[in-house]
Amino acid sequence: DQQVKQNSPSLSVQEGRISILNCDYTNSMFDYFLWYKKYPAEGPTFLISISSIKDKNEDGRFTVFLNKSAKHLSLHIVPSQPGDSAVYFCAAPSRGGAQKLVFGQGTRLTINP
Amino acid sequence: KAGVTQTPRYLIKTRGQQVTLSCSPISGHRSVSWYQQTPGQGLQFLFEYFSETQRNKGNFPGRFSGRQFSNSRSEMNVSTLELGDSALYLCASSLMDSNQETQYFGPGTRLLVL
Numbered sequence: 483d484q485q486v487k488q489n490s491p492s493l494s495v496q497e498g499r500i501s502i503l504n505c506d507y508t509n510s511m512f513d514y515f516l517w518y519k520k521y522p523a524e525g526p527t528f529l530i531s532i533s534s535i536k537d538k539n540e541d542g543r544f545t546v547f548l549n550k551s552a553k554h555l556s557l558h559i560v561p562s563q564p565g566d567s568a569v570y571f572c573a574a575p576s577r578g579g580a581q582k583l584v585f586g587q588g589t590r591l592t593i594n595p
Numbered sequence: 596k597a598g599v600t601q602t603p604r605y606l607i608k609t610r611g612q613q614v615t616l617s618c619s620p621i622s623g624h625r626s627v628s629w630y631q632q633t634p635g636q637g638l639q640f641l642f643e644y645f646s647e648t649q650r651n652k653g654n655f656p657g658r659f660s661g662r663q664f665s666n667s668r669s670e671m672n673v674s675t676l677e678l679g680d681s682a683l684y685l686c687a688s689s690l691m692d693s694n695q696e697t698q699y700f701g702p703g704t705r706l707l708v709l
Contacts, residue, residue: 513695514695518700523705524702525599525601525687525701525702525703526685526700527700528700531697573638576651582628582643582651583640583687583698584640585639586637587637588638
């Protein structure tokens with residue numbers, strides 16, 4: 483059962499434009515969400531998170547939006563830069579107090595010059 | 596502050612052998628989790644340790660085991676290696692084990708089983 487889904491395996495965006503990465507979840511008990519960025523052969527790097535008590539969180543060029551009724555979150559990157567080219571994962575901790583992240587399948591973002 | 600470190604970074608083993616991977620969390624972090632990344636299955640949770648106790652375990656066979664030491668460093672062991680165990684093994688640490696803590700990942704250990 484894939485509780486966190488990223489339905490777009492890849493996304494190509496022109497440098498300077500906005501990149502929007504999407505994520506859907508099925509478990510309504512999830513109350514915290516994270517976005518990670520990953521380069522090949524490296525560990526994921528934490529980007530930004532959002533608690534379910536908020537609908538938006540912003541950090542520099544990165545903004546995450548949460549729509550609880552639709553069980554959907556999105557990551558906006560603006561302006562997109564070549565260094566943003568990577569695989570992006572959304573994740574949510576499972577309930578129970580333990581640190582068990584459930585990851586989406588990832589979206590490969592390519593920023594074209 | 597130094598990040599999460601993992602050793603070794605690369606490892607080649609043959610089927611039937613066993614392997615031990617090591618993880619040192621960020622200083623002060625007490626929770627350590629392990630994940631496996633493969634092209635087919637994506638990132639999957641293996642287990643989590645907090646204060647030397649395994650708090651949660653993913654859906655992996657008993658050949659996968661781990662432990663945590665009093666200094667929060669952790670090791671995971673895979674016995675009787677199979678070809679399908681070839682993967683990137685990632686360790687992540689967080690300060691506590693609450694649900695709204697951010698986990699920080701190490702660079703991973705790339706294991707190749709021949």
